[in-house]
Amino acid sequence: MFPESVLTTKPNCSKMVWDWVSEQLDEVARAILCCLASGENLMVLVPRLGRSRSALQHHKERLARLIEHWLGTDILCQVQERPGWLNTIHATRQRMACRWERQATR
Numbered sequence: 001m002f003p004e005s006v007l008t009t010k011p012n013c014s015k016m017v018w019d020w021v022s023e024q025l026d027e028v029a030r031a032i033l034c035c036l037a038s039g040e041n042l043m044v045l046v047p048r049l050g051r052s053r054s055a056l057q058h059h060k061e062r063l064a065r066l067i068e069h070w071l072g073t074d075i076l077c078q079v080q081e082r083p084g085w086l087n088t089i090h091a092t093r094q095r096m097a098c099r100w101e102r103q104a105t106r
Contacts (some may be wrong), residue, residue: 021070029063032056 022030031045042056049056068076 025063028056028059029066032060032063036060 022033025033028049028051031049032042035042035045042060043053045051045056046053051059064076
């Protein structure tokens with residue numbers, strides 16, 4: 001699926017350059033990456049790429065291993081974490097809701 005140069009070459013900077021990554025991937029991997037980034041279900045790719053769901057899942061797992069190789073083992077956990085600013089917004093909304101409830105019960 002991936003050429004040997006992709007497996008042995010890493011970006012020269014700590015911040016991943018998505019254009020560089022996109023150039024290294026084949027059509028199926030690029031489509032999976034775009035689909036996941038947009039939050040779509042992989043099933044939309046089945047008719048477009050003419051692959052089965054299990055074949056796409058296999059490609060997705062290989063893509064995950066490749067990204068893990070490029071960015072380190074903890075990257076897949078980091079991208080699933082909630083950003084700190086979102087936690088702050090959520091906490092502020094909860095405080096406001098609690099304050100509103102306390103005032104409503106007085």
